[in-house]
Amino acid sequence: MIELKGVKKSFGKHEVLKDVSIKVEEGEVVVILGASGSGKTTFLRCINFLEKADEGTMQFGDKTIDFKTAKKNEILHVRRHSAFVFQNYGLFANKTALQNVMEGLTQVQKKSKAEAEKIAKETLDWVGLSDRYDYYPSQLSGGQQQRVGIARAIALKPEVILFDEPTSALDPELVGEVLDLIKKVAQMGITMLVVTHEMSFAQDVADKVIFMDAGVVVEEGKPDEIFVNPKEERTRQFLSRIISLEPMYNI
Numbered sequence: 719m720i721e722l723k724g725v726k727k728s729f730g731k732h733e734v735l736k737d738v739s740i741k742v743e744e745g746e747v748v749v750i751l752g753a754s755g756s757g758k759t760t761f762l763r764c765i766n767f768l769e770k771a772d773e774g775t776m777q778f779g780d781k782t783i784d785f786k787t788a789k790k791n792e793i794l795h796v797r798r799h800s801a802f803v804f805q806n807y808g809l810f811a812n813k814t815a816l817q818n819v820m821e822g823l824t825q826v827q828k829k830s831k832a833e834a835e836k837i838a839k840e841t842l843d844w845v846g847l848s849d850r851y852d853y854y855p856s857q858l859s860g861g862q863q864q865r866v867g868i869a870r871a872i873a874l875k876p877e878v879i880l881f882d883e884p885t886s887a888l889d890p891e892l893v894g895e896v897l898d899l900i901k902k903v904a905q906m907g908i909t910m911l912v913v914t915h916e917m918s919f920a921q922d923v924a925d926k927v928i929f930m931d932a933g934v935v936v937e938e939g940k941p942d943e944i945f946v947n948p949k950e951e952r953t954r955q956f957l958s959r960i961i962s963l964e965p966m967y968n969i
């Protein structure tokens with residue numbers, strides 16, 4: 719279980735996260751929606767300390783961490799048990815698909831090279847890239863690169879995977895294959911937080927949808943509650959804007 723309470727983060731005078739609290743049960747898939755600039759990426763980055771929140775606490779499994787005073791071993795604990803899937807894949811350009819997946823296994827989890835290679839190959843097979851071990855990112859399509867990004871995340875057997883708009887950099891015809899893969903990951907029972915504009919994916923896969931605006935959680939609920947019966951005017955406005963962009967978002 720992951721519970722964040724009172725998370726605040728400013729960049730200079732700009733208060734990006736004003737007081738964000740959410741609770742995610744083990745195995746739950748939580749979709750985070752919100753307009754550009756509402757703080758979604760910053761929030762995900764704060765969870766695994768890619769960004770340091772100014773205030774707030776996080777219960778991560780049996781550990782409670784205060785962001786203000788987080789110690790090195792607490793940060794490492796979260797990093798060892800979480801993984802991030804980036805919008806722009808975040809792969810090392812000078813490493814092959816296999817080496818990209820091995821990196822966290824050897825560097826963060828301190829596995830032997832042989833063991834890391836075995837796990838990395840099995841995971842690349844699982845995401846459908848058994849014939850691409852030795853390809854560099856520049857030799858892979860966007861969809862294939864993101865599948866490497868997802869393989870790199872699940873190879874770590876994390877307790878939680880944080881997905882930040884995993885399909886928004888893809889050509890439309892590649893979005894479906896990556897969403898299908900993310901659904902497969904959800905079925906494995908891994909806890910997931912997913913920032914996405916893919917409404918039909920959210921409706922299919924999410925246990926809970928959170929709508930953020932201007933650094934706060936405006937509303938949260940089951941997909942049907944949020945999509946069919948949003949309580950808050952701001953949620954309604956956001957959804958109607960997204961739906962009017964329907965062709966773009968493949969709903």
Ligand SMILES: Nc1ncnc2c1ncn2[C@@H]1O[C@H](COP(=O)(O)OP(=O)(O)OP(=O)(O)O)[C@@H](O)[C@H]1O
Pocket residue numbers: 729734752753754755756757758759760761
């Ligand atoms: N490193 C940074 N330095 C200064 N400002 C930042 C930094 N990172 C984010 N911001 C600002 O914080 C605000 C929220 O950014 P964030 O990337 O979290 O939004 P978002 O909801 O993910 O938006 P999008 O949907 O466009 O990805 C923005 O106004 C952004 O300019």
Ligand SMILES: [Mg+2]
Pocket residue numbers: 758759760882883
């Ligand atoms: Mg973002």
